Amino acid sequence: MPDNRRFLLQRRPDGEPVREDFELVSEPTPDLAQGQFLIRNHYASLDPAMRGWMDAGGNYMPPIPLGDPVRATTIGVVEESRAEGFEAGMWVMGLNALEDYSVGVAGGFTQPIDPSMVPEVTNYLSLFGAVGMTAYFGFLEVCAPKEGETVLVTGAAGAVGSVVGQLARIKGCRAVGIAGGPEKCARLTEKYGFDTAIDYKGKDEAALTKAIAEACPDGVDVIFENVGGIILDAGLMNLNLHARVGLCGLISEYNTEPRGIRNLWQLIVKRAQIRGLLVADYVERFGEGAAQMGEWAAAGKITIDEHVDEGLENAFDSFMRLFAGSNQGKMILKIA
Ligand SMILES: NC(=O)c1ccc[n+]([C@@H]2O[C@H](COP(=O)([O-])OP(=O)(O)OC[C@H]3O[C@@H](n4cnc5c(N)ncnc54)[C@H](OP(=O)(O)O)[C@@H]3O)[C@@H](O)[C@H]2O)c1
Structure with missing residues (x-):
């Protein structure tokens, strides 16, 4: 197994985040326990809300513990599995972290997604996410x-x-x-x-x-x-x-x-x-919303731009685009 590069929160930002608040480290890819599966993260959503998760107080989510990778919604492919319902090769989306590999748990927040249902798999992080x-x-x-x-x-x-x-x-x-x-x-x-x-x-x-x-x-x-x-x-x-x-x-x-x-x-x-x-608050109604969005998108009534930066090593610069206004659409980081 290759090493797992992880973008860690090392210090709570004081005002605007600076590079030194984070560290990109390389750790062994974790072994799986029964009921777990390994996700090869392909794309991560970079969201303004992540800034609040970096503070000690947190917000509607608990704060990211210091030394943990920065929490983010990712989409990726199951690489290895010891969990029923999550076979290798399956695309999944969930609240994971800025890292090459995340461990998912059956019954947890990571769910299968079907790339054939959308024009681009990244649309699960934008219009349909x-x-x-x-x-x-x-x-x-x-x-x-x-x-x-x-x-x-x-x-x-x-x-x-x-x-x-x-x-x-x-x-x-x-x-x-x-x-x-x-x-x-x-x-x-x-x-x-x-x-x-x-x-x-x-x-x-x-x-x-x-x-x-x-x-x-x-x-x-x-x-x-x-x-x-x-x-x-x-x-x-x-x-x-x-x-x-x-x-x-x-x-x-x-x-x-x-x-x-x-x-x-x-x-x-x-x-x-x-x-x-x-x-x-609307998670249980996402299917309804996504179906309507799909109709409008197919009819050419709605569109969204995605700004995809590449490389986990660029996570800091890409995240900071949200505050500098240099993102041209939904900010996404391509990890693999
Ligand atoms: N309540 C929810 O459930 C929920 C869910 C998702 C997002 N949100 C919120 O929705 C907002 C937009 O999020 P997004 O993901 O769509 O990001 P986004 O709008 O794609 O990116 C952030 C944009 O905010 C603008 N901005 C940054 N700092 C600013 C400042 N000091 N003054 C004025 N504008 C500033 C920039 O545009 P300009 O170049 O125009 O300045 C930047 O491009 C955020 O406030 C986010 O927290 C809330």
Whole structure:
């Protein structure tokens, strides 16, 4: 058996992660106990949420123990098995780690997947995985969009945001996206069908509030929030009566002390609601969401970009793209 390269969390990041917080080590590939199977990881999903798992407090998941490999959803192939139902050669997906080989347990979180059901096996990490399902259930159920409404999406050129914008158009809404830089803004309107886009770079809260007002002359009925900070506060200043804010993520605060929401009073003025959402709540309905996504994708109504970097040795740089904004779509690391 070859050695197992593992990308370990060696130190809890203080603010923005630095290279020294991690170490790539080589360890013997583990022996299997009865009921276990060995997964050769091919692709790993790099998600902003992983940053929270690196902190001592954790979030909706316990913190990654120091010295453990960084937790990540992976897809791979069963290399060897002592578990019923997991034969060698079978493709699987599960919450594993950034490493060449992971050990799965029958009855655990790793489940078989069928690559013939999707155009590319990586789509299980994007449109048909947690990202697509966050957009699908988070937007359609939590934000309850109605035809003709104006939907403001922040982090709009990213994996979740780009899908939400397309869902808004499918539902007959006006989709307005906020993203960083002219290229991403062009992608919003030209590729994902947003009605208009706002470049947040170089804008303070007042300028953002004004830009949103200009882009949304009828006000904002739904905010799908991925970013937080001044972008969320500027959005709140433009809410319509009975608007809904779906709080999906606050990426602008993952590496800093939380700034908090300053314009919360707008929820009173507009009798609006804000609700947090977590994709894990919908796991049992993923089949339903994926089937609908599949129909829309086949009809050319929805698309997602995947940004695939290669090599476990590049895990740090690839992960940090999420915070630098240099990922062009769902961030995926090819391991093998
Ligand atoms: N609640 C859930 O169940 C759930 C599930 C999945 C994801 N999420 C959340 O959804 C959000 C998007 O995740 P994703 O996987 O789709 O990642 P992504 O949007 O593909 O990548 C992250 C993007 O965030 C933007 N960003 C980073 N730092 C920023 C800052 N300081 N200010 C403004 N924008 C910033 C960057 O785009 P720009 O170049 O435009 O700045 C970057 O490309 C995250 O907040 C994540 O935590 C939540």
